[in-house]
Amino acid sequence: xxxxxxxxxxxxxxxxxxxxxxxxxxxxxxxxxxxxxxxxxxxxxxxxxxxxxxxxxxxxxxxxxxxxxxxxxxxxxxxxxxxxxxxxxxxxxxxxxxxxxxxxxxxxxxxxxxxxxxxxxxxxxxxxxxxxxxxxxxxxxxxxxxxxxxxxxxxxxxxxxxxxxxxxxxxxxxxxxxxxxxxxxxxxxxxxxxxxxxxxxxxxxxxxxxxxxxxxxxxxxxxxxxxxxxxxxxxxxxxxxxxxxxxxxxxxxxxxxxxxx
Amino acid sequence: xxxxxxxxxxxxxxxxxxxxxxxxxxxxxxxxxxxxxxxxxxxxx
Numbered sequence: 001x002x003x004x005x006x007x008x009x010x011x012x013x014x015x016x017x018x019x020x021x022x023x024x025x026x027x028x029x030x031x032x033x034x035x036x037x038x039x040x041x042x043x044x045x046x047x048x049x050x051x052x053x054x055x056x057x058x059x060x061x062x063x064x065x066x067x068x069x070x071x072x073x074x075x076x077x078x079x080x081x082x083x084x085x086x087x088x089x090x091x092x093x094x095x096x097x098x099x100x101x102x103x104x105x106x107x108x109x110x111x112x113x114x115x116x117x118x119x120x121x122x123x124x125x126x127x128x129x130x131x132x133x134x135x136x137x138x139x140x141x142x143x144x145x146x147x148x149x150x151x152x153x154x155x156x157x158x159x160x161x162x163x164x165x166x167x168x169x170x171x172x173x174x175x176x177x178x179x180x181x182x183x184x185x186x187x188x189x190x191x192x193x194x195x196x197x198x199x200x201x202x203x204x205x206x207x208x209x210x211x212x213x214x215x216x217x218x219x220x221x222x223x224x225x226x227x228x229x230x231x232x233x234x235x236x237x238x239x240x241x242x243x244x245x246x247x248x249x250x251x252x253x254x255x256x257x258x259x260x261x
Numbered sequence: 262x263x264x265x266x267x268x269x270x271x272x273x274x275x276x277x278x279x280x281x282x283x284x285x286x287x288x289x290x291x292x293x294x295x296x297x298x299x300x301x302x303x304x305x306x
Contacts, residue, residue, distance in 0.1 A: 041283070048279075056272065066263035074275035114282055121278045125271045132264045230279050237286035244293035251300045 026103055026243045033236050040236065044229030051223025059219045071129040073219055077227040078122035082150060083185055085115035085231065089157065090182045093175035105171040106246070108178065109161045110238035114231060116154035123147060134198055142191035143199035146184060153181040
């Protein structure tokens with residue numbers, strides 16, 4: 001088999017990998033994200049504020065937990081985003097390892113700190129909810145411990161990506177860590193089913209009807225959508241900044257080479 | 262409202278953490294945009 005037969009795409013057939021590369025071109029990303037980002041950020045702020053005000057002032061209190069249940073409108077979206085953010089980080093890492101795409105490297109490096117922040121928010125609000133309900137700020141429960149492991153995975157990724165003089169080696173190492181860490185996601189999800197935990201089981205599942213009153217469910221969804229939009233806006237803004245910083249470094253190096261020559 | 266300090270602290274965290282990330286990201290983006298414009302006005306657009 002000659003080299004031509006390996007790389008050539010048959011006439012009339014599209015190459016999905018190539019389409020993906022074209023779409024994820026840094027220049028095209030800057031143009032697209034520049035148009036989308038302001039709307040994403042405004043929508044994120046407005047929808048999150050709506051969800052939080054609704055949850056804080058207009059949703060009912062729980063018959064058992066009282067008003068402490070209002071912490072849910074922050075804690076649950078933060079928990080969802082901690083896991084979803086890691087999944088996005090792993091997806092970028094996969095693209096980075098398979099296709100060696102520089103935009104995936106930059107996106108993974110920028111998702112890490114944001115995911116760590118949202119995981120810290122989940123742990124912090126969980127602690128603030130646990131103290132009045134369980135009488136303890138922290139217990140070594142399977143759900144809490146697995147989310148703490150997720151937090152350390154994020155921190156490990158952030159540190160590893162920035163630990164090498166050669167950024168490419170940092171991105172490769174971070175991508176491998178991110179893909180290994182994916183094993184923690186099903187552990188987080190099913191920890192409340194597999195082990196006897198103090199943490200309550202999921203109230204919302206993909207297969208069954210939610211076990212939550214609709215007056216609480218709606219503000220929770222609004223808050224979750226708002227925080228998701230905010231998360232996306234932050235990651236897009238950080239990735240845009242990273243692309244521009246990479247261009248600045250390249251231009252400065254080019255000028256330095258011109259001066260030295 | 263019961264457990265008010267815990268609720269206030271949670272909402273403060275819920276606003277401050279994403280808010281700080283958002284402001285920091287936009288400031289960083291603005292700085293990068295200005296530096297790029299100063300270095301190469303054609304490519305910064």
